[in-house]
Amino acid sequence: MKKLALPEDILLRVEKPGRYIGNEFNTVLKNPEEVEIRFAMCFPDIYEIGMSHLGIQILYDMFNQREDVYCERVYSPWTDLDRLMRQNNIPLFALESQDPIKDFDFLGITIQYEMCYTNILQVLELSGIPLLSSERNEDDPIVIGGGPCTYNPEPLADFFDLFYIGEGETSYFELLDAYKENKAVNGTRKDFLEKAANIPGIYAPLFYDVEYNPDGTIRSRSKNNPAVPETIIKQVVLEMDDTYYPEKPIVPHIKVTQDRAVLEVQRGCIRGCRFCQAGMVYRPVRERSLEFLRERAKTLIENTGHDEISLISLSTSDYPYLGELVNFLIEELGSNGVNISLPSLRIDSFSLDVMSKVQDVKKTSLTFAPEAGTQRLRDVINKGLTEEDILNGSALAFEGGWDRVKLYFMLGLPTETEEDIKGIADICNAIANKFYGIPKEQRSNRLQITASTSFFVPKPFTPFQWSKMLPLKEYMDRARTVNHAIKGSHNKKSIKYNWHDADVTILEGLFARGDRRVGKAILAAYKKGCIFDAWTENFSFRKWMEACEETGVDIDFYTVRGMETTEILPWDFINTGVTKNFLLREYNNAMNAMVTPNCREKCEGCGAAAFGGGVCHENKS
Structure with a gap:
């Protein structure tokens, strides 16, 4: 019988023991004594969310080959086991071997969301690894971070030995080989970090210093080791069919957030939404071939037993062979009861036709994101969606049988006015009018529109990276304005409005735009008991405010202050391929509400097309 790190009496006292026992279907089991490198791959949130992340499944499969x-x-x-592990001095352990994380060579942490930052410290502390990289010794694992939040790693710089910038399939094996070579010659931890810093995409904060001006802005950023590069270049997979993709992904014991097979159809996005970090940093667009996806879809279902397969990308509607792929999946898998999930579709006749083939419209909601309430503001953010598109698409959906619609908007976008805010209610009302304009005998009796607003956060490497945020009260005032306008609309009984408290948004902005000084506040908040900040029941804005005040971190400096286009930004040392000149040009276009065509319509020279020697699909000759 497999050994377990947790005694039976502990397992019986936690909410979901299945999170911690491992041994799931398709798990890779090896003899730790027969390998040279042990790598612990961490998602700093609960099992159900981490097991739904494709990136870890890809790297897990790739490494174990x-x-x-x-x-x-x-x-x-989760908090119940966290408490019991501390009380009983149980070290954090890996699921496969149940061995302590402290005994591994690497601890790799994927950083998907800013509000998981204190969970990173939880993982380190429960593992017995010093929280500060400067305090680790030769026996501690190398702590390396990856994922979208590393496009500004500076708030976490004190806690990580290395960061991997970009897509993990390119440079990780070179990093592991360097580790083996360093061990073979009895090199020190610092020797290895220096070697690692010269591998493309690897950033070692230890070798860089930052100085600040009296006003708090960055004066300079310099190397303290001449052997390391000035700029870190994002890593990109150029050939999507000639890379790693798991054929036997792990199937969890318990229900997880995304309990289905996942088929990534492409990376990157042809749309140029000016608020969207993913749309900028994952350029250029790279598609998987239809042949690859057909073969992998069959293999995934055969090797997992899942009864649903999800086609994912930033904008699945833009995958050029979507119709052919869906038809194949219906013919090949539909007879076996396999459902097809299609997130990230645009609202147009093609997408609605595709969805109608694979979804029971009586059981599903139509989901799309106008983002802004007026056409002027949609042009500012370069959404590429007109009011005519929205209303015509809604009418087609209602004629097709849909009667539940989810709409997503943002509040606090640059240049937003009261008209834009109230426009959210107007567009919801106009969509409802389309429904009730259809003869009764051709539609269902009741329409349900659910409108949700999030609050704008300016992210690094977007045209809005220089924009300012709003004070907390102003965000909530704008949400109340929307709520009041919806309650006063003609179709108010058909419209439900959801919004969230803006305090989490303020912290997201602090972490997204912060520099190394913010790390002090993260550490202080963790010591006050902040973990699982993404979970409402655990979040304490008061503790975070106390932590910032005690460490001298001025939140307003990073949030409500607009950054000058001439100042050094904390993330300027990273090259994502998209040039700063392009981002600045797009920022100016936004201020003039000028629309930029998508990549298929016209190449605007963002820089990504030739990045890494590749070309955008749209520009191949």
């Missing part, structure tokens, strides 16, 4: 490497998984223990 090497005979000299054993990659295992670890997730953040």
